[in-house]
Amino acid sequence: MTTATRIFLARVASIPVFDPNGDQVGRVRDAVARPRAAGAPRVVGLVAEMPMRRRIFLPIGRVDAIEPEAVVLGTGTLNLRRFEKRQGELLVLEQLLDRRVTVVATDAAAAVADVAMELDRAGNWSLTRVAIREYTGRLTRRGQLRQVAWSELRGLTGVGDHHGIAGLLAVLHDLRPADLANALQDLSEKRRFEVAEALDDERLADVLEELPEQDQIEILAALAPERAADILEEMNPDDAADLLAELPQGEQEALLDLMEPDEAQPVRQLLAYTEGTAGSVMTSEPVILAPDATVAEALARIREPQLAPAVAAQVFVARPPMATPTGRYLGVVFFQRLLREPPSALVGGMIDSDLDPLLPSAPLGEITQRMATYNLVAMPVVDEKDRLVGAVTVDDVLDHLLPRDWRDRDSVVASSDLGVSHG
Incomplete structure (x- = not known):
């Protein structure tokens, strides 16, 4: 040890x-x-x-x-x-961080900031020390961080009275969205909603995209409608459309009406497509450039940190306007080609036009077959007027080919449980 x-x-x-x-x-x-x-x-x-x-x-x-x-x-x-x-068991970080406790000697209220386990002479580990901050004034945390013995506090066991989640958020801070989504599934419903409420809009949107549909719906319902609309605006339009599609029509419309019109419009368009088609699974915000854009401009766009790798693997070239639906679709330029060309070269001179785009009505079977045949991570989707309306990425396809509950941790692991309990 x-x-x-x-x-x-x-x-x-x-x-x-x-x-x-x-x-x-x-x-x-x-x-x-x-x-x-x-x-x-x-x-x-x-x-x-x-x-x-x-x-x-x-x-x-x-x-x-x-x-x-x-x-x-x-x-x-x-x-x-x-x-x-x-x-009867205690999950130390989940159940004790930020718990409101009382200092026995002074009856002062405090909040748990951390808990230490200590090794005794017999080789056993016990929870012996607690780092706390005492409340002062109107329950504002202004006290200095200090350590006390476990026995010097009341309220460390039992249901507990949580008045904040700063400590828990600090523990969860560096997790990737998928890992944070997994951690939320392990929390009680009350703590899950507290964490969701405390996350900023962009972070919560990223986490919602990684949660099972039922958890997404429950968290969205727990938020004020205006905040829920803000979260939907931060989500990728295709993910927002997938989530809204699970809600009753009246709730869908109410949230769409609360969103900014330019944010709601692509979501409304995606909701109009038939489920299981290219239109229903595509993203309406791929990287789109005009033919007179330079390689330097293209590389700057695909370096944007918020882009998913599959979206950043190529740029689609179209006539103005550049927002979907665009002007006439011209073709695609893959990022490997961009890396081989001088920064001042125009993307219009290196377009790959051999890849036939998908129609919005194309079924998932056709999409997966063509992506596998040509080793693609994304495919353009055009309407009957040859305008680019979006792109289907490999992660979009996988998300819809896997079982609906694949994000639910319990369903993922149930098939491989060994049947041996801990302790």
Whole structure:
């Protein structure tokens, strides 16, 4: 075991976990403790998140070392069953960060900022120290951060009274949207809505795109209608259309009316297409340039950080206007070609026009066959007037070919559970 005998758990959240061979198993997401009748709760293990969003239990006895940058496991068999918290167990980070507690000696109100586990002489880890900030004035956190013993606080066990989620947000801050979406699925409904409410519009929009449809609907319904419309504006139009398509017609229209007209228009257009066609799965905002744009301009556009890799893999060339539906569609220029040409060259001189575009009515079977045949990550979609109306990307296709509940972590892992419980 590591020479460190006291470890603050929020500081090790998200660090990688390695097996004895040096292969990464996953990342730390939480610690599991069991309260005792006398004394501080004993830590029984860590929760690690593996690829495919599976969370597993790592018994504390399997942990060889906890270092600042990694957790290292000892030898032995790894139980790959999805972790499920037992009754009475405590998920330290999820349930204690930001919990409002009372300092026994002074009856002062405080909020939990972090919790430390400590190694005793018998080789057991327990939750012994808590970092808190005391409330002052009108419940505003102005007090200095300080450490106290677990026994010096009331309110650390039981249901708890949460008055903020700053600590939890700090732990979740560096997660990718897909990982944050997975973490939200592990939170209680109340905490999930609190986190969603606290995220900024752009971050919440990114996370919603990674959640199962039912969770998307529940979170959107919990927001004020004006905020919900703002979130939809931040989402990719195709993702916003997919989400709105799950709502009753009246709610759809109400939210579309609250959106800015120029943001709502492409979403309305996508909703009008038949489900399972190119029109229904395409993005209406691919990278589009006029033929007199330069290679330098094209490279600057595809370097924009908000673009998905599949969208940034090519630029589509069309006559003005450049917003969909555009003027006459001319062809596509792939980014490898852009890298081989001088910055001052015009994209109109390097158009690949051999790729026949899709019609909005093209079914998914035709799309996947053509993308596979020509090794493409995106295909243009044009209307009957030969105007570019969007592009279908490989991630759009996969999203609609997979089962509807593929983003639901429980459905992903259920088929491979081993039937062995933790502890």
